[in-house]
Amino acid sequence: AVVSTQSGHYxxxxxxxxxxxxxxxxTSVVDGASATLSCTGDSAxxxxxxxxxxxxxxxxxxxxxxxxFDIANADxxxxxxxxxxxxxxxxxxxxxxxxxxxxxxxxxxxxxxxPITASGGTGTLxxxxxxxxxxxxxxxxxxxxxxxxxxxxx
Numbered sequence: 001a002v003v004s005t006q007s008g009h010y011x012x013x014x015x016x017x018x019x020x021x022x023x024x025x026x027t028s029v030v031d032g033a034s035a036t037l038s039c040t041g042d043s044a045x046x047x048x049x050x051x052x053x054x055x056x057x058x059x060x061x062x063x064x065x066x067x068x069f070d071i072a073n074a075d076x077x078x079x080x081x082x083x084x085x086x087x088x089x090x091x092x093x094x095x096x097x098x099x100x101x102x103x104x105x106x107x108x109x110x111x112x113x114x115p116i117t118a119s120g121g122t123g124t125l126x127x128x129x130x131x132x133x134x135x136x137x138x139x140x141x142x143x144x145x146x147x148x149x150x151x152x153x154x
Contacts, residue, residue, distance in 0.1 A: 020085050020096040028101040031071035031131040038064045039085035039096060050084040072132040074102040104131040125154040 021038045022029075029035040039047050040063065049060045052073060057065070065085075074081040079101045086095050106129075113123030129135055139146040139154045146154065 020083070020098045022098060022100065027099070028103050029069045030103055031105050032068055034066050034068045035100070036064055036066045037083055037085070037098070039087060041087040041089070041094075041096070045090055046088045048086040050086070052081055056086070069100065069102045070132050071102040071104060076134075079103065104135075105129050127152050127154075 023036045023038060037049075039049075047061055047063055048056045049065045050056050051067065051069075057067075065083075069081060071079065080099050081102055082097055082099050084095050084097045088094075107127050108129070110126050110128070111123055112126070125139075127137055135152075137150055137152055139149040
């Protein structure tokens with residue numbers, strides 16, 4: 001299901017309608033996971049895809065574009081990355097943009113050592129993620145952050 005669409009117009013008089021959609025996932029994608037985008041435009045015959053501020057993706061000229069997005073290439077403060085579809089009908093050309101948020105992969109926590117219970121016990125908790133980019137850690141006991149524990153192990 002198409003769940004996010006950005007629309008615009010292109011052409012000399014802005015008369016040609018265009019849209020760029022992310023199929024099946026709102027406006028966010030998971031780091032390393034593939035997402036499919038579709039671009040349409042009135043009378044459009046050519047398409048070119050650009051990720052972020054880079055150059056056009058080589059060989060990607062179809063109306064759909066599938067890519068695995070990397071959080072390391074997203075904006076470091078917002079996690080956002082812009083995807084641009086440049087469309088042309090042979091006479092007029094224009095761009096349609098969509099901003100996606102690249103979210104980290106779900107981390108896993110494993111426990112080793114003695115059983116850890118509410119009444120005590122000792123052991124080690126280890127947090128791991130397959131996401132690319134910089135990983136930061138915060139540990140909580142209930143809703144209270146555990147002071148001085150900013151590493152992958154607790």
